[in-house]
Amino acid sequence: MNRLQIPDVRGSLSRSWERLPRWGRFAVYVLLLVGAVLLPADSIGRIMAPESDWKSILFFPIGVYVLLAVGLNIVVGEAGLLDLGYVAFFAIGGYAMALLGTEQGWSFWVILPTAIAMAAVAGVILGAPTLRLRGDYLAIVTLGFGEIIRITANNSNWMGGPRGIAGIPHPPNVGHVSQLQYGVIDPKPYYYLVLALLVIVIVVVQRLKHSRVGRAWMAIREDEDAAELMGVPTFKFKLWAFAIGASIGGAGGVMFASKVIAITPSNFPFILSVLILAAVVMGGSGNIAGVILGAFLVAWLPERFRGFADYRVLVFGGALVVLMIFRPQGLLPSRQRAEEMTEGQGGMGSMGAETAAET
Amino acid sequence: MLLELDDVRVHYGKVEALKGVSLTVEEGEIVSLIGANGAGKSTTLKTISGLRKVSSGHVRFAGEDIGHMPGHRRVERGICQAPEGRGIFPGMSVVENLEMGAYARRGSVRGDTEDDFDRVFQLFPALADRKSQTGGTLSGGEQQMLAIGRALMARPRLLLLDEPSMGLAPKLVSQIFEIITEINGQGTTILVVEQNAAQALARAHRAYVLETGRIVKSAPARSLLEDDDVRAAYLGGRIGT
Numbered sequence: 001m002n003r004l005q006i007p008d009v010r011g012s013l014s015r016s017w018e019r020l021p022r023w024g025r026f027a028v029y030v031l032l033l034v035g036a037v038l039l040p041a042d043s044i045g046r047i048m049a050p051e052s053d054w055k056s057i058l059f060f061p062i063g064v065y066v067l068l069a070v071g072l073n074i075v076v077g078e079a080g081l082l083d084l085g086y087v088a089f090f091a092i093g094g095y096a097m098a099l100l101g102t103e104q105g106w107s108f109w110v111i112l113p114t115a116i117a118m119a120a121v122a123g124v125i126l127g128a129p130t131l132r133l134r135g136d137y138l139a140i141v142t143l144g145f146g147e148i149i150r151i152t153a154n155n156s157n158w159m160g161g162p163r164g165i166a167g168i169p170h171p172p173n174v175g176h177v178s179q180l181q182y183g184v185i186d187p188k189p190y191y192y193l194v195l196a197l198l199v200i201v202i203v204v205v206q207r208l209k210h211s212r213v214g215r216a217w218m219a220i221r222e223d224e225d226a227a228e229l230m231g232v233p234t235f236k237f238k239l240w241a242f243a244i245g246a247s248i249g250g251a252g253g254v255m256f257a258s259k260v261i262a263i264t265p266s267n268f269p270f271i272l273s274v275l276i277l278a279a280v281v282m283g284g285s286g287n288i289a290g291v292i293l294g295a296f297l298v299a300w301l302p303e304r305f306r307g308f309a310d311y312r313v314l315v316f317g318g319a320l321v322v323l324m325i326f327r328p329q330g331l332l333p334s335r336q337r338a339e340e341m342t343e344g345q346g347g348m349g350s351m352g353a354e355t356a357a358e359t
Numbered sequence: 360m361l362l363e364l365d366d367v368r369v370h371y372g373k374v375e376a377l378k379g380v381s382l383t384v385e386e387g388e389i390v391s392l393i394g395a396n397g398a399g400k401s402t403t404l405k406t407i408s409g410l411r412k413v414s415s416g417h418v419r420f421a422g423e424d425i426g427h428m429p430g431h432r433r434v435e436r437g438i439c440q441a442p443e444g445r446g447i448f449p450g451m452s453v454v455e456n457l458e459m460g461a462y463a464r465r466g467s468v469r470g471d472t473e474d475d476f477d478r479v480f481q482l483f484p485a486l487a488d489r490k491s492q493t494g495g496t497l498s499g500g501e502q503q504m505l506a507i508g509r510a511l512m513a514r515p516r517l518l519l520l521d522e523p524s525m526g527l528a529p530k531l532v533s534q535i536f537e538i539i540t541e542i543n544g545q546g547t548t549i550l551v552v553e554q555n556a557a558q559a560l561a562r563a564h565r566a567y568v569l570e571t572g573r574i575v576k577s578a579p580a581r582s583l584l585e586d587d588d589v590r591a592a593y594l595g596g597r598i599g600t
Contacts, residue, residue, distance in 0.1 A: 212462075219448055219459055225410055226446035231434030231463020231513065336450025339493045 069295035071248025077285030080221025085146025093253020119250025164264030284330030394569035437516035449495030460512025
């Protein structure tokens with residue numbers, strides 16, 4: 001078998017990370033968190049986004065994209081299921097916030113858990129019949145699901161049709177701290193809100209990843225048949241991955257809708273599914289740091305290079321192609337992912353496993 | 360009787376891959392299933408381990424009809440398969456791969472797996488030297504050993520082996536079969552599917568010959584080695600095995 005040689009897959013950075021003692025890692029986490037809290041500073045904004053409102057893009061697209069990518073990573077990066085319709089769950093969260101907020105007058109803090117549950121149920125409804133499919137077939141069905149939600153919203157009066165829903169309430173203010181006053185002008189409180197949610201999500205996801213569930217996902221990703229033969233209830237765990245990924249997408253939708261006041265179906269295009277998937281894959285699916293980096297770049301680069309006007313998407317596409325040629329495993333891949341790539345199977349879904357039989 | 364297939368039919372779409380296969384495996388035996396490419400050997404194993412659904416007929420294991428039980432439950436019952444083409448987890452280390460083998464067991468018993476690791480490393484000393492190496496970096500022979508070792512971690516009553524000699528050098532093939540005999544000696548019943556009929560027949564107690572989805576012969580393995588048809592079809596022309 002000819003094996004593609006990938007030089008220095010893990011990088012010296014991740015190697016020294018693995019040598020860090022527990023307290024050292026904790027210190028790094030604290031530093032990262034402090035960094036994230038200080039990120040909206042004007043001095044940083046002048047460098048990062050001289051042509052746009054840095055604080056505003058920190059919330060959307062950057063913060064929301066990172067949240068979505070972390071959610072999609074569970075489906076694509078951990079369980080190895082190719083989902084091309086992830087935007088559907090983002091839309092479900094967004095529309096839940098919009099409809100329950102305007103029609104029912106519910107508060108953000110009631111809608112958030114409700115929408116998370118609704119998105120999770122939607123994930124199960126989509127997953128139960130389709131997770132028996134594999135690889136590209138699953139991708140096609142999920143793609144369809146993403147479109148179904150958007151087109152349904154476009155054609156349903158109760159969902160506002162093409163004009164969408166306006167007058168979505170903001171989250172309630174918390175005390176009198178200026179960082180927690182949710183109005184129209186200051187985007188910083190929204191950034192801190194999404195940051196807080198992100199921290200909780202990352203902690204939960206990392207716990208899951210290192211549990212029996214995470215090990216089962218890894219086995220399914222690497223060889224679904226072998227996983228079943230080892231006693232892993234593969235269908236159940238794939239459904240779990242879908243539901244958890246979906247609920248994070250739903251949370252992202254609630255965040256987004258609670259700031260923008262009005263949403264329309266055009267906020268949830270197919271291209272958003274692709275962008276988030278690109279973030280996961282180019283960052284390094286399966287590795288949370290890589291995925292966050294990928295989502296940050298996908299969200300930030302087009303904003304940073306607004307000067308290129310219409311060409312920025314072209315440049316972005318070119319950069320993606322170049323990256324996939326020279327670093328197909330992503331910027332910061334997980335150890336296992338890198339190994340699976342060299343093995344030539346276990347890409348997206350289990351397409352590779354099916355073709356691996358040689359006689 | 361540990362395992363019984365009774366007139367089992369399996370379809371891939373409209374194509375009937377198994378056309379009424381009946382076979383039995385007694386506790387303590389090594390039974391081999393030989394046949395040409397596409398005869399339905401792998402399908403038979405997958406039907407027993409649960410990767411394929413039966414269209415009709417019965418699969419009974421220790422008296423229980425398991426024909427419609429999902430694969431992961433059958434592992435709990437004591438059936439474990441080392442899949443064709445090895446099917447190890449390439450991104451997991453040797454130890455992690457073996458831990459996956461005990462996945463079903465930890466669910467209920469939560470017993471410690473140390474004895475099982477010892478046993479596997481005793482059977483396959485080559486693996487002991489590669490504990491933290493990832494599965495994808497092992498040689499073909501080592502991957503085969505890992506696949507068998509991983510299946511043993513489940514402490515199966517019935518071990519299913521799909522083409523354990525595939526792609527291995529002749530010397531390794533006889534080594535693998537020696538170990539298979541040793542595992543059987545330790546009390547595990549084995550059903551092995553093989554294209555390398557000479558080795559499979561030499562090591563097994565009984566054998567079945569499968570042709571285009573049907574069992575065409577069943578006999579003690581030794582007598583099949585002497586059988587003219589079998590020699591002509593599966594042993595003839597093979598030099599050095």
